[in-house]
Amino acid sequence: MKYAKSKNDIVNEYIGDLNDEIAPLFLEIRACVLAAGPAFNESIKWKNCLVYATTKNHIQTVVGKGKVSLIFFEGTALNDKYGLLEGDGSKARTMRITSLDFNKTALKDYVKQTLKNEK
Incomplete structure (x- = not known):
């Protein structure tokens, strides 16, 4: 599996441990998020979640x-x-992605909005 390595070795280990069925989708999503939000740091939290x-x-x-x-x-x-x-929580919303032909434009827009709203 080829992908842009994280600065965080624990993230690279996490990615390396993904099963072959989900890894391509995960990596495509990760590439999309990082392209839209290059300021993000990646880490593993709560044992098995990559957090930007x-x-x-x-x-x-x-x-x-x-x-x-x-x-x-x-x-x-x-x-x-x-x-x-x-979702209908007071703050969080979820985007579920099941295939490689997901809406990359939408994901990049959500990521950019997320970063813009930080300020």
């Missing part, structure tokens, strides 16, 4: 059977013009 953060946590990835869920911690502040965010 700056001075605070912004996005958490959760790998499930056949899907990767992205939890936007401040998701209610995002303009969801694509209608892809789910």
Whole structure:
């Protein structure tokens, strides 16, 4: 599996341990997030979740059977013009991705909004 290595060795270990069925989807999502949010630091939190953060946590990835869920911690502040965010909590919203032909434009937009809302 070829991918841009993280500065965090624990993240690289996490990626290396992903099963072959989900790894391509996870890596495509990761590349999309990092392209839209190059300021992010990556870390593993809560034992098995990759988290994208700056001075605070912004996005958490959760790998499930056949899907990767992205939890936007401040998701209610995002303009969801694509209608892809789910949830009814007071702050967080989730984008569930199940195939490599996911809406990359939407994901990049959500990531950019997330970073813009930090300020």
